[in-house]
Amino acid sequence: MKVSIVGATGYGGLELIRFLDKHPHFEISSLHTSSKFDQYIYEENPQLAHINMRLEKIDPKRIAEQSDLVFLATPSGVSSELIGAFSGLDIKVIDLSGDLRLKEPGVYEKWYGKSPAPQAAIQAAVYGLAEWNREEIQQAQIIANPGCYPTATLLGLAPLLTEGFATGEDIVVDAKSGVSGAGKSPSADTHYSEMNENFKIYKVNRHQHIPEVEQQLRRWSPQAGPISFNTHLVPMTRGIMATMYIKANKETAAEELANLYESVYKQHPFVRISKPGQFPSTKQVYGSNFCDIGLDYDERTNKITVVSVIDNLVKGAAGQAIQNANIIMGLDETAGLMNNPIYP
Incomplete structure (x- = not known):
């Protein structure tokens, strides 16, 4: 083809x-x-x-x-x-x-x-979050590939909302990205002398990916409200880490959450769940189409912490686009994508 x-x-x-x-x-x-x-x-x-x-x-x-x-x-x-x-x-x-x-x-x-x-x-256009919209993607003529921040955020939150562990109220997303997420055109913000040994928050409470995340969350849980979502530039080339905090509907534990996520994503080869007590880093998905997720529960606050990492240019852009192309063309979704992350 x-x-x-x-x-x-x-x-x-x-x-x-x-x-x-x-x-x-x-x-x-x-x-x-x-x-x-x-x-x-x-x-x-x-x-x-x-x-x-x-x-x-x-x-x-x-x-x-x-x-x-x-x-x-x-x-x-x-x-x-x-x-x-x-x-x-x-x-x-x-x-x-x-x-x-x-x-x-x-x-x-x-x-x-x-x-x-x-x-x-x-x-x-069908929203191309491949792990969650497969049937729609298979029938589509046009795919709207998700944004990089929304991909990491939504894959991290989805099981909690779809399996009744949270309604989606009072979600806080604290996300960081490498500078390639700003695109290839140079700017003062991404200039080496500006970003080297620096750490910046940007588009405070105004990032264009906010309505995209909220739109999908409401599909999973009509009770989901507005999210607090802020983004930062980190002096590295690739990678996104989204750390999310969400109120739980009931008491739980890291082991139960890991089991939940393993069950939900067991048929989805690009989502990998960390063992309880372990959390992913951006380096472990560098150059790959994987999304790695770690979880914990804070009994003091009754909040679940979700840490989700992706390569913003692969799972957050080109890799997910090819994954969607595989699905829309009736191919194995992993075709051409099952390479190991680049390490170190």
């Missing part, structure tokens, strides 16, 4: 190339960008010196003629303009931006500050 990548020169696009280059069923037929036409992909990305492909202009009709599926690895605000051109064409679309995730009219404009995609495309 042939696939195309729009936004091939960004971090997400480059990760797609890295995994798809060795995928047993997908073949990259074309790479597209809004600039640098006719350059070879390796000219600015020498790590891809073995890939002899030119960058092409974005032509949805031509892409649909030569590929079965297209990945839109573009910044927010770009997919909303492109998705209409792919409508009606015989091609499946997986969008890695936030443009198709938020269903309620007006929410995207408020949190992203951009014009939204056509409402028909937004409603048609």
